[in-house]
Amino acid sequence: MRRQDDIMKYAPLTKAEVEGWIQAALARLERNLPSFTSLFPAPSSKAGRYEPIGNVEWTNGFWSGMLWLAYELSGDQRYRVIAEHHVQSFHARLRERVNVDHHDLGFLYTLSCVSAWRLTGNAIARYTALEAAELLLARYLPNAQIIQAWGDLNDPAQRGRMIIDCNLNLPLLFWATQITGDPRYATAAHAHLRQAARYLVRPDSSTFHTFFMDGVDGRPLYGKTHQGYADDSCWARGQAWAMYGFPLCYRYDPDTGWLKLGKRVSDYFLDRLPNDAICAWDLVLTSDEAQRDSSAAAIAVCGLLELARSLPITDGRRATYERAAATMLRELSERYLAPLDNQHNGLLMHAVYHMPNGVGVDESCIWGDYFYLESLMRVSRPWTPYW
Numbered sequence: 001m002r003r004q005d006d007i008m009k010y011a012p013l014t015k016a017e018v019e020g021w022i023q024a025a026l027a028r029l030e031r032n033l034p035s036f037t038s039l040f041p042a043p044s045s046k047a048g049r050y051e052p053i054g055n056v057e058w059t060n061g062f063w064s065g066m067l068w069l070a071y072e073l074s075g076d077q078r079y080r081v082i083a084e085h086h087v088q089s090f091h092a093r094l095r096e097r098v099n100v101d102h103h104d105l106g107f108l109y110t111l112s113c114v115s116a117w118r119l120t121g122n123a124i125a126r127y128t129a130l131e132a133a134e135l136l137l138a139r140y141l142p143n144a145q146i147i148q149a150w151g152d153l154n155d156p157a158q159r160g161r162m163i164i165d166c167n168l169n170l171p172l173l174f175w176a177t178q179i180t181g182d183p184r185y186a187t188a189a190h191a192h193l194r195q196a197a198r199y200l201v202r203p204d205s206s207t208f209h210t211f212f213m214d215g216v217d218g219r220p221l222y223g224k225t226h227q228g229y230a231d232d233s234c235w236a237r238g239q240a241w242a243m244y245g246f247p248l249c250y251r252y253d254p255d256t257g258w259l260k261l262g263k264r265v266s267d268y269f270l271d272r273l274p275n276d277a278i279c280a281w282d283l284v285l286t287s288d289e290a291q292r293d294s295s296a297a298a299i300a301v302c303g304l305l306e307l308a309r310s311l312p313i314t315d316g317r318r319a320t321y322e323r324a325a326a327t328m329l330r331e332l333s334e335r336y337l338a339p340l341d342n343q344h345n346g347l348l349m350h351a352v353y354h355m356p357n358g359v360g361v362d363e364s365c366i367w368g369d370y371f372y373l374e375s376l377m378r379v380s381r382p383w384t385p386y387w
Contacts, residue, residue, distance in 0.1 A: 013326045013379055021333040022073055022376050025347055028338065029070050029079075029373075032345055036063060037082050038089070041346075043367075044353040044360025048344040055089045058104035062370035064090070065111030065386060068119060069373045073380070080120070087116050091128045094135070102150040105136040106169025111370070114175055115386035126179070133176035133185055136169065144213035145191040159215030163226065164200050164207050164238040166192065167245020171387040174252035190253055193246075197261055199223070200242070205264040206234035206283070207242050227354050229282035236279040236296040237352075239269050244303030248387055250310055262307045263317055269300060270324055277327050278336065281352040291361065294336045295351035295368025301325045301332070301375040306385075329375055338364060348372050 032041075032050075041050035043059040053060075064086040071079035090112045094100060100108075109132035116125035139148045141159065147166055151158030170189040177186035199211045199220050208223035208231075228235030247262040272283040278297045280290035304325040311318040338344040346364025353360025377383050 012323070013330065015380075017330070017333075018376065018380050021337075022380060024333075024337060024340075025373055025376060026070055026074055027340060028345070028347055029066060031340075033078065033082060035345070037085065041366050043365065044351070045344075045346050045364040048338065048346070048349070048364065050345055050364065050366065055086075055093045056099050058099070058102065058107060059366050061090075061108040061111035062366045065115060066370050066373050068111070068115040068386065069370075069377055072119070072383075073373075073377060083112075084116060084120070084122065086112055087122055087125045087128065091124055094128055094131055100132075100135060103136065103139055103147050103163075103166050103169050105132045106166075106172040107367075108132065110169075110172045110175070111386055114172065118384065118386060129172065130176055130179065133172050136172060137176075137185055137188055140188040140192070141213070141215050141218075143218040144195070144215055145218065146195050146213055147188065147192045148215070149210075156215065160213040160221065161210060162192070162196065162200070162213065163210045164196065164241045164245075167196060167241050167249065168387070170245070170249055171252065174249065178252070186252065189249070193249055193253065193258070196242075197246070197257075201261065201265065205268040207238050207265065209235045209238045227356060229284050229355075233282050233284040234268070234272075236269075236281055236283050236293050237299065239265060239283060240279075240296045240299035240303060242303075243269060243300050244306060247303060247307040247310055248385070251385075251387075259307065259310055262303070263311075266300075266304060266307060266321060270320075276335070277324075277331050278350075281355050291352060291355070292336075292350045293352040293368075294332060294348040295365040295371070297328050297332060297336075298348065298368045298371035298375060301328050302371050302378065304328075305375065305378045325375070326379070329379065332372060 035052055039052035040060040040063050042053050043057055064083055067079045067083035109129045113125040113129035116122040141148055144160055146162040149161045149163045173185040173189035200208050209225040209228050211223045212221040224231050242265040246258040250258040272286050274288045278292045281293040304321040308318045308321040336348050336350055338346050338349045347369035350362055351365035351368045353365050
């Protein structure tokens with residue numbers, strides 16, 4: 001198992017190697033354009049290849065986000081044309097209420113529509129993203145002060161579930177307040193963030209995947225896992241959502257407590273890496289033989305870079321997080337990048353979607369591909385996140 005002090009021995013990234021990785025990633029995206037112009041990649045590959053699906057999954061925004069990143073990285077108008085076509089698709093999906101009764105509206109509409117608004121001023125994208133924020137706000141339970149992840153809001157048996165993934169959905173609400181001046185969105189986001197910090201982050205700085213609150217009186221009930229090894233283990237992707245989500249929300253809610261929490265969850269993660277610095281799918285598994293999750297590692301890289309960006313230059317941990325991110329990004333680029341062949345059409349191999357259900361194990365996962373490309377954007381130039 002690799003310790004944090006070891007990470008400091010590794011060399012910083014060079015401009016030449018980062019540019020090489022960007023070009024390799026863009027080559028893989030470019031050949032996917034004909035397959036995923038009107039359709040989208042499935043959440044995870046099968047035998048190395050994503051199947052085309054309609055705009056029906058919680059993951060579809062990641063492909064649109066990759067197109068916007070590719071447009072920014074290359075200046076190639078083809079990516080913009082397809083991404084703006086997707087804006088129409090996401091607008092129709094919201095209007096027709098196609099699988100939008102869950103909290104992943106941030107993943108869907110931040111990366112597809114907020115990005116389009118930020119980069120092009122697309123009025124339909126702005127309107128659609130605000131409508132999505134309103135729908136996300138409707139999942140806020142005032143007594144529990146959380147956004148319910150999924151389940152029928154009118155069914156008492158399903159009420160009160162929050163999950164750590166929601167950290168990345170909250171920026172959609174903060175953005176809506178920023179755009180409209182209406183404080184309701186940010187108020188709900190801030191309240192949920194407080195509850196996530198209080199109940200999803202354990203005293204040892206590991207995280208529950210899921211925590212249940214009483215939806216009626218707001219009492220905390222119990223923590224569980226949905227995709228991790230065990231209820232008391234630490235699902236790696238969940239920890240990565242915490243590493244990225246708390247510092248990211250600091251952009252909108254500048255309380256240094258979010259940075260302190262980001263440091264805690266990041267240190268826990270970094271202390272449990274195998275020798276190649278790419279996490280196993282659950283952090284309770286630290287051996288070199290454990291199944292890796294490259295998608296969790298890519299999220300963690302973005303989280304470490306976001307955290308380091310916000311820490312003062314005098315903070316001694318800042319350099320550690322930057323070096324850790326560089327080490328992980330180099331490993332992903334040199335050993336986890338999918339080959340450019342007919343068998344594969346993703347970016348990163350060796351990811352895990354849902355281990356307990358045996359779905360997307362040792363495959364490509366579309367969110368891992370997105371965050372890998374975002375991490376290349378972050379280390380190559382100044383960049384304003386879509387989040």
